[in-house]
Amino acid sequence: MKKSLTDHILDCTGRIVIALILAFVLLPFVVVATASLNDSAILSFPPKSISLRWYANVFEYRDFGEGLVNSLKVAAIGAAIAVVAGAGFAYVLDRYDFAFKATLNGILMSSLVIPNFTIGLGLLILSAAAALPRSIWLVVTVHVIIVLPFVVRSVYVSLRNFEKRYEQAAESLGGTPGHVLLTITLPLLMPGLVSGALFAAILSFNEFTASLFVVNQSTQTLPVAMYNYVREYADPTLAAMSVIYVAVVAAALLVVHKIFRLEKVLNVE
Amino acid sequence: MSSEIAPPVSVDAGDPPAVKIDGVAKSFSGTVALEPVWLKIRRGEFLTLLGPSGCGKTTLLNLIAGFLEADAGELFIGDELVTQVPPHKREIGIVFQNYALFPHMNVAQNVAYGLRTRRVSRAETRQRVREALDLVKLGDFADRRPRQLSGGQQQRVALARALVIRPRVLLLDEPFSALDRNLRTAMQVELKEIQSRLGLTTVFVTHDQSEALSMSDRIAVMSRGRIRQIGSPSEIYDRPQSRFVSTFVGDANLFAADLLGRDAGAASLDVGGTRTSLATYQDECPAPGPVTLVVRPEQCALTAAGEPGTVPATVALSVYQGSYAELYLDCPAAEGGRAMLRVPASEALAAGTTVGIRLPDTGPAVFAREDEGAAA
Ligand SMILES: Nc1ncnc2c1ncn2[C@@H]1O[C@H](COP(=O)(O)OP(=O)(O)O)[C@@H](O)[C@H]1O
Ligand SMILES: [Mg+2]
Numbered sequence: 328m329k330k331s332l333t334d335h336i337l338d339c340t341g342r343i344v345i346a347l348i349l350a351f352v353l354l355p356f357v358v359v360a361t362a363s364l365n366d367s368a369i370l371s372f373p374p375k376s377i378s379l380r381w382y383a384n385v386f387e388y389r390d391f392g393e394g395l396v397n398s399l400k401v402a403a404i405g406a407a408i409a410v411v412a413g414a415g416f417a418y419v420l421d422r423y424d425f426a427f428k429a430t431l432n433g434i435l436m437s438s439l440v441i442p443n444f445t446i447g448l449g450l451l452i453l454s455a456a457a458a459l460p461r462s463i464w465l466v467v468t469v470h471v472i473i474v475l476p477f478v479v480r481s482v483y484v485s486l487r488n489f490e491k492r493y494e495q496a497a498e499s500l501g502g503t504p505g506h507v508l509l510t511i512t513l514p515l516l517m518p519g520l521v522s523g524a525l526f527a528a529i530l531s532f533n534e535f536t537a538s539l540f541v542v543n544q545s546t547q548t549l550p551v552a553m554y555n556y557v558r559e560y561a562d563p564t565l566a567a568m569s570v571i572y573v574a575v576v577a578a579a580l581l582v583v584h585k586i587f588r589l590e591k592v593l594n595v596e
Numbered sequence: 597m598s599s600e601i602a603p604p605v606s607v608d609a610g611d612p613p614a615v616k617i618d619g620v621a622k623s624f625s626g627t628v629a630l631e632p633v634w635l636k637i638r639r640g641e642f643l644t645l646l647g648p649s650g651c652g653k654t655t656l657l658n659l660i661a662g663f664l665e666a667d668a669g670e671l672f673i674g675d676e677l678v679t680q681v682p683p684h685k686r687e688i689g690i691v692f693q694n695y696a697l698f699p700h701m702n703v704a705q706n707v708a709y710g711l712r713t714r715r716v717s718r719a720e721t722r723q724r725v726r727e728a729l730d731l732v733k734l735g736d737f738a739d740r741r742p743r744q745l746s747g748g749q750q751q752r753v754a755l756a757r758a759l760v761i762r763p764r765v766l767l768l769d770e771p772f773s774a775l776d777r778n779l780r781t782a783m784q785v786e787l788k789e790i791q792s793r794l795g796l797t798t799v800f801v802t803h804d805q806s807e808a809l810s811m812s813d814r815i816a817v818m819s820r821g822r823i824r825q826i827g828s829p830s831e832i833y834d835r836p837q838s839r840f841v842s843t844f845v846g847d848a849n850l851f852a853a854d855l856l857g858r859d860a861g862a863a864s865l866d867v868g869g870t871r872t873s874l875a876t877y878q879d880e881c882p883a884p885g886p887v888t889l890v891v892r893p894e895q896c897a898l899t900a901a902g903e904p905g906t907v908p909a910t911v912a913l914s915v916y917q918g919s920y921a922e923l924y925l926d927c928p929a930a931e932g933g934r935a936m937l938r939v940p941a942s943e944a945l946a947a948g949t950t951v952g953i954r955l956p957d958t959g960p961a962v963f964a965r966e967d968e969g970a971a972a
Pocket of ligand 1: 648
């Protein structure tokens with residue numbers, strides 16, 4: 328087919344726009360990745376000489392190690408709680424009608440518009456008033472509140488798209504509602520639940536603002552540890568940390584992706 | 597309406613119906629999906645619910661299965677009142693158009709599902725699963741995943757899964773409409789064979805009138821949430837009781853006519869200027885006045901143009917169909933100006949030929965014009 332001149336121009340413009348957007352999105356990471364290799368102790372750009380010493384520093388700095396452990400704990404526990412609670416809530420929303428259903432849904436979703444620092448501050452005030460210790464559970468609670476609406480949404484959407492004929496077939500075959508839930512609904516929703524949990528874990532792992540209010544030295548999460556570090560030092564350690572961070576999250580996503588592809592191969596769908 | 601049809605051979609006159617639907621109705625937020633329906637399904641009978649899309653067939657089936665709760669009326673399976681009984685206690689087999697095989701289980705696990713819920717022993721389960729798969733000729737496919745099977749094979753697994761629990765009633769909702777034509781015909785034969793061998797009470801839903809005619813002991817023709825007529829296939833085809841049924845089941849030529857009167861069972865008619873008199877099967881004829889005369893293509897004969905007593909027409913198109921040809925005729929007396937006749941392929945006529953249509957003296961039906969409004 329012959330293209331007109333305008334088509335050509337539109338075509339070129341389109342490509343340029345896409346390239347610009349990509350560059351725009353990737354630019355911060357490219358800059359940071361480059362800066363992480365800078366041998367000198369100032370965050371200058373571009374680097375004059377190359378070194379991996381800031382990567383070594385990441386692993387040597389104790390707050391980062393402890394922060395990572397805290398972050399992983401909070402993300403794992405928080406995501407697990409959020410998925411169980413969120414899936415249960417989404418199931419009830421999808422299947423049952425009850426008084427104040429819309430109100431309840433609204434309240435839950437409202438935490439999407441309540442900023443993270445408000446949630447952190449709120450829990451801080453509450454825990455102080457109730458004289459609760461600043462334990463890791465306080466951090467977990469804050470994170471669950473923050474990620475729950477996302478999990479509910481994502482499970483709710485999978486439930487809406489769920490082919491109810493599977494459940495009907497199982498019921499006609501004598502499956503009680505509970506048995507059908509365990510043998511049909513849950514296994515078929517599993518991919519949605521796993522990705523919901525993963526999404527929650529990533530959100531939690533990245534969370535900073537609310538955590539800042541509720542952590543102390545022993546419960547500080549990795550982002551908070553990084554923030555505290557940058558207040559004291561201005562060397563490229565954080566740039567190195569960013570690169571590690573991206574690599575770890577990307578690796579996690581890749582593993583999950585592989586698992587699901589594997590399920591496809593096994594025809595589990 | 598016509599309850600005098602011979603019941604299937606295995607039925608005792610005194611038997612209670614396998615399913616009794618007593619004034620069951622259903623609306624969805626104010627919109628009526630099913631008007632109150634009364635229906636008795638006989639033991640061992642193959643009953644088809646036939647009607648255009650949206651007429652309430654699936655709704656009725658879901659009510660029998662218990663997936664929907666009736667707004668009114670009562671439902672009996674055998675002599676048990678099941679209106680309030682949940683689906684898992686109804687012992688009904690069901691087969692859907694999209695098969696709904698559990699994708700995370702293999703064929704054998706799918707078929708065994710209904711036995712596991714019943715806590716049937718392992719040995720018996722294995723035995724019955726094998727029998728069920730043999731019945732649908734899939735004995736070698738027990739370890740396959742549903743996705744590794746063709747549509748026809750998946751539907752046979754779904755059938756085996758429903759049959760293995762020895763259901764009191766088998767429900768099928770347009771089970772073959774996703775299959776291509778040859779496969780569909782093969783599956784129809786297979787289902788019919790299995791059904792009559794097992795003497796299984798079956799409710800089959802379809803919008804395909806030829807499928808309904810070829811498989812059913814009785815057909816319930818539905819439109820707009822109502823059952824319009826129930827009867828054997830030949831009764832539905834040869835003695836439709838409404839214009840809707842006559843046009844939905846089989847081909848029909850409709851002539852705008854004036855009913856002049858009726859004596860000794862014969863109706864005298866003016867069909868676009870042609871006077872004719874014919875005997876209808878109807879117990880009640882509409883009052884004299886404008887009527888629609890419904891004539892099957894095979895009830896009409898083709899004559900030379902101008903023969904007395906024939907309706908004049910002109911050949912518009914001849915469609916070759918192998919053993920026969922369909923002649924589409926421009927016919928001013930026909931509704932929409934069109935009529936259709938079938939002739940042996942060797943007797944097809946060229947477009948433009950003027951002909952006469954000879955109406956039969958017995959067989960067709962006349963319906964009052966008002967009835968047309970009720971057609972869906
Ligand atoms: N769950 C539902 N909610 C609202 N309307 C429905 C629902 N199920 C069916 N209907 C409506 O009820 C009518 C009958 O539907 P259905 O029984 O599925 O027809 P059929 O199976 O004959 O095509 C249709 O108008 C349909 O839109
Ligand atoms: Mg339907």
